[in-house]
Each structure stands twice: as C-alpha cells, then as structure tokens.
Amino acid sequence: MNILGIYYYWVFAILLMIGFYVVIAKLNLIKKLIGLSLFQAAVFLLYITMGNVEGASAPIYGFGAETFSNPLPQVLILTAIVVGISTTALGLGIVVRIKEEYDSVEEHEIQEMDRR
Amino acid sequence: MTVVFGIFLLTLLLITAVAIVRTKNLFVAVMLMGIASLLIAANFFLLDAADVALTEAAVGAGISTVLFLGTLALTTERERAPTSRKILSFAVVSAAALVVIYATFDKPRFGSPDAPTQTHVAPWYLDKTREFIDIPNVVTAVLGSFRGYDTLGEVFVVFAAGIGVLFLLAGAPGGGKRPAPPGSDVGLSRHLIPRVVGRLLIPFILLFGLYVQFHGEYGPGGGFQAGAIVAAAIVLYALLEGEEKALQVIPRRVLLGLSAGGAILYGGVGVAGMLLGGNFLDYSVLADDPVKGQQTGILLIEAGVGLTVTGVLLSIFHAFAARGRQA
Numbered sequence: 001m002n003i004l005g006i007y008y009y010w011v012f013a014i015l016l017m018i019g020f021y022v023v024i025a026k027l028n029l030i031k032k033l034i035g036l037s038l039f040q041a042a043v044f045l046l047y048i049t050m051g052n053v054e055g056a057s058a059p060i061y062g063f064g065a066e067t068f069s070n071p072l073p074q075v076l077i078l079t080a081i082v083v084g085i086s087t088t089a090l091g092l093g094i095v096v097r098i099k100e101e102y103d104s105v106e107e108h109e110i111q112e113m114d115r116r
Numbered sequence: 117m118t119v120v121f122g123i124f125l126l127t128l129l130l131i132t133a134v135a136i137v138r139t140k141n142l143f144v145a146v147m148l149m150g151i152a153s154l155l156i157a158a159n160f161f162l163l164d165a166a167d168v169a170l171t172e173a174a175v176g177a178g179i180s181t182v183l184f185l186g187t188l189a190l191t192t193e194r195e196r197a198p199t200s201r202k203i204l205s206f207a208v209v210s211a212a213a214l215v216v217i218y219a220t221f222d223k224p225r226f227g228s229p230d231a232p233t234q235t236h237v238a239p240w241y242l243d244k245t246r247e248f249i250d251i252p253n254v255v256t257a258v259l260g261s262f263r264g265y266d267t268l269g270e271v272f273v274v275f276a277a278g279i280g281v282l283f284l285l286a287g288a289p290g291g292g293k294r295p296a297p298p299g300s301d302v303g304l305s306r307h308l309i310p311r312v313v314g315r316l317l318i319p320f321i322l323l324f325g326l327y328v329q330f331h332g333e334y335g336p337g338g339g340f341q342a343g344a345i346v347a348a349a350i351v352l353y354a355l356l357e358g359e360e361k362a363l364q365v366i367p368r369r370v371l372l373g374l375s376a377g378g379a380i381l382y383g384g385v386g387v388a389g390m391l392l393g394g395n396f397l398d399y400s401v402l403a404d405d406p407v408k409g410q411q412t413g414i415l416l417i418e419a420g421v422g423l424t425v426t427g428v429l430l431s432i433f434h435a436f437a438a439r440g441r442q443a
Contacts, residue, residue: 004119005226011126013216017209018133025205028195030142030187034149037180038133041156044172052163053234054227059242059254060166060335067229069164070238071254075263078255079270081171082340082425085180086277089432092187093284096439099191106196 008049015042027107029095033088040084047073122162129155140195146184153177166336167255170328174344179429182351186436249410251333259338260414264397267417268382271424275379278428285435314356321349329422333411339418343425350426351433359437371431378424385416 019042022035051073057065059074095105102110132152136145153176160169199205224231245257259267329342354362386397393401399413400406 002225004122006220007123007126008226009220009223010217011130013213013220014130015133016216017213018137020212021205021209022137024208025199025202026137026195027198027200028142030184030191031145031195034136034142034145034184037149038136038152041152041176044168045156045159048160048163048165048168049226050223050231050233051165051238052227053229056164056229058164058166058336061246061252061254062334068242068254070234071241071258072238073233074165074168074255075259076266077165078168078171078259078338078340079267081168081175082344083270083273083277085175085183086274086428086432088180089183090277090280090284092183093281093432093435096187096190096436097284105191108200 005049008045012042012046012049015045029098029105029107030092032107033091033095036091037084037088040080044077044080047077118162122159125155125159125162129159141193142188142195143185143193146181146188149184150177150181153180167253167338167341170336170341171344174341174348178348179344179351179433182355182433183436186433186440189440190436248407249414250407251411251414253333253335253337255336256332256338256414256418260417261399261410264386264399264417267421268386268397271379271382271421274428275375275424278375278431281432281435285439311356314352318349318353321352322346325349329418330415332418333414339421339423340425343422344429346422346426347429347433350430354433354437359434359441363434366430368431368434371427371434374423374427375431376424376427378420378422378427381420381423382417385413385420389413 016039019035019037019039022038023032026032026035051070053067053069056067056069057063059068059071098110099105102113104110104113129152132148132155136148136152139145139148153172157169157172157176160166160172224233228234241258241262242254245251245254249257249261251257325342325345328337328345329339332338332342350362350366353365385399385402389398389401390396397413400409402409402412
C-alpha cells in the first residue's frame with residue numbers, strides 16, 4: 001500500500017509542475033488556462049489522497065461499512081471543482097474579448113501591440 | 117488489485133498531461149484535458165470520494181470541454197507561438213518539483229488512520245452527523261449544515277463568475293443580436309446518429325439529474341452535481357437542435373432568475389433561521405424537531421445550490437454560443 005501512497009504524492013507533484021510549466025512557458029492564452037486547470041486538478045488529487053483511510057469506504061452510512069474516509073476534504077474539493085469551472089469560464093470570456101480587440105491570443109503579440 | 121488499478125490510472129494521467137503540454141493543436145489539448153478529467157474522476161472513486169468523482173466527471177469532462185471548445189471556435193485552434201524561455205522555465209519547474217517531492221517524504225503514510233487530517237475534526241463530523249442531522253451521506257451533512265457558510269460563499273462565487281462572463285460577452289460588439297437564418301445548418305440536426313441517440317438520452321440525463329439532486333442525502337449527490345448534470349443535458353439539447361431551440365425551452369431571463377433565485381433561496385433559508393430565533397444558517401429552528409429542521413434546511417439549500425449552478429453554467433454556455441453566431 002505504501003508504494004501506491006508515495007506514487008500518489010509524486011503524481012501530484014509532477015502533475016502540479018506540468019501545469020505550472022504550461023502557465024509560465026506557453027504564450028498561448030488558451031494553453032495557459034489549460035495549464036491552470038491541470039494545476040488545479042493536481043491540488044484536488046492531493047486533497048482527496050490525504051482524506052483517504054486504508055480499508056475504509058465512502059462516508060455514507062447504511063451500506064454496512066464501519067470505517068469511513070475523511071468527508072471534509074471531499075466537501076472542500078466538491079465545491080472547489082464547481083468554483084474552478086466558473087473561474088475558468090471567466091478566464092475564457094476574457095480570452096474571447098482579447099481576441100476580438102487584438103485579433104490574437106498569443107501573449108508576445110499582444111504585448112508588442114501594447115508597446116506601439 | 118486497487119494498487120494495480122491506481123498505479124495504472126495515475127500513469128495514464130501523467131502520459132495524458134505530458135501529451136497536453138507537447139501538442140500544438142489546441143483542439144487535441146482540450147480533448148486530452150477531458151480524458152484527464154475522466155481519469156481523475158476514476159481516481160477519486162478509487163479513493164472513496166464518490167461525490168467528488170461524480171462532480172469531476174460532470175464538470176471536468178462535460179461542461180469544461182464544451183466551454184473550451186466554444187472558445188476555440190471563437191479564437192483559434194492552433195498555437196502559433198514558440199515556447200518562451202524554455203530552459204529557464206524548465207529549470208524553475210524542476211527545482212520546484214524537487215522541493216515538493218522532498219516534502220512528500222515527510223507526509224504521513226498514505227491511508228494511515230492516525231494522520232493529523234484524520235484525527236482533527238473528521239471523527240467529530242462522522243460521529244455527530246447521526247445525532248444532529250441523521251442523514252446517511254456525511255459529505256452532504258458537512259456541506260449543507262456544518263460548513264454551510266463555506267457553501268454559501270461558493271454559491272456566491274459561482275454566481276459572481278456567471279455575472280462576470282455575461283458582462284464580458286453578452287454585450288454585442290456590432291449592435292443587436294442576429295438570429296441564425298431559418299433552415300440553416302444549426303447544431304448537429306443533420307447528423308442522424310447523434311440526433312437519435314441524443315434525443316433518447318436527454319430525458320434520462322434530466323431524470324438522473326433530479327435523482328442526484330433529491331437523493332443527495334442518502335447517496336452520492338447534491339446540488340452541485342445535479343446542477344452540472346442538468347446543465348449538461350440542456351447543453352446537449354442545444355448542440356443537437358440548435359441554440360435557438362434551447363433558448364425557447366429555457367429563455368435567458370429564466371436562466372438569470374434561476375441563478376439569482378438559487379442564491380437568494382440559500383441566503384433566505386439562513387435569514388429565516390435568524391427570524392425564528394436561531395443563528396444565521398442554523399436550520400434547527402426551522403421545524404419543531406431540531407433534526408427535522410436540519411433535514412429541511414439541507415433540502416432547501418441544496419435546491420438553491422442546484423438552481424444557481426444550472427442557471428450560471430447555462431448562462432455561460434449561451435453567452436459563448438451567441439458570441440459565435442455574431443462573429
């Protein structure tokens with residue numbers, strides 16, 4: 001079980017950093033938002049991993065289970081997912097407006113136009 | 117067996133993430149993002165988080181993909197720019213990754229019942245849910261009652277984000293809204309198989325959404341999931357029959373009313389508790405029996421959450437779709 005535990009944490013770390021890399025290294029604004037979603041997903045994964053209890057079941061009574069996983073991280077992440085999509089939609093809305101004004105979604109082109 | 121399955125899913129997830137970084141085609145990246153969401157949802161399910169898995173599958177793989185595709189239709193499908201400062205970014209990211217991986221060695225063992233996360237408030241929630249609220253799903257109890265303030269805040273954030281998108285996109289760039297010419301190729305209505313399968317599926321998706329909404333106290337489910345599922349059903353309808361038809365079913369004004377009404381219903385339940393002599397969002401005073409009151413309160417606020425999430429997600433979808441028609 002321990003191998004899986006370490007692996008879960010490492011996947012979290014690598015996924016987090018892949019998202020981070022996309023946000024800082026890619027110049028396309030849509031790609032940046034995709035990277036931000038990956039970053040977010042990694043954080044979700046960490047929370048749910050930490051809430052898991054060995055041999056336990058989902059925190060719902062009445063199915064014969066005795067021990068339960070931690071319900072609190074699940075509640076936090078459940079709401080965070082829906083808030084995440086709302087903020088992503090706001091970001092996409094801004095990207096669409098930028099495209100209409102500058103006719104580009106590439107960061108370096110937009111900055112060049114601003115300098116002129 | 118779980119170990120093998122978990123490692124398999126996580127490895128697939130990493131491969132997908134690397135592919136997302138490497139592809140220059142944004143359409144491919146968005147599709148891969150949908151696959152990544154589905155893999156994460158399966159992982160959540162393995163980790164005993166059924167409620168979260170349901171939300172991630174509906175939101176991440178469904179609604180999010182549709183919104184990204186809508187944006188691609190309005191902007192571009194290809195990434196033109198070269199990666200900037202590749203070596204510097206890679207060095208920064210690698211250094212940060214090493215720090216995070218170093219930190220994982222100090223983490224408590226995976227699944228350990230003695231980890232600090234497991235011994236703080238969680239046992240109290242698991243223990244007292246039966247006594248105070250008496251519903252089987254502890255996640256719903258914590259979400260709706262014990263941490264009702266949090267959830268109220270989240271609902272307002274969702275509402276605010278929806279209003280923000282409408283401010284950005286609802287104003288037409290060139291004046292009034294042009295309706296699509298009649299008889300033009302709207303949606304997928306010319307394609308036989310999606311139309312037949314979609315029409316068959318939509319009623320069942322809606323029914324499932326209602327089940328998830330009202331069964332949230334007994335099994336995995338609740339307002340957030342149900343809102344996303346119902347919105348997904350209507351988005352599917354709009355994709356099949358054209359956006360105009362979907363707007364005839366639920367007009368924009370109704371969607372706005374749903375978004376605001378849900379938030380007001382949630383806040384109103386809180387204020388009703390105050391008027392009846394309790395604290396804000398204290399449901400115990402809503403009925404003669406405190407436990408009954410808690411259950412009534414959770415049912416009402418979950419309905420509010422569901423209404424707001426449906427309204428906001430559909431408003432956002434229509435804002436993107438209408439923008440595409442004007443362009």
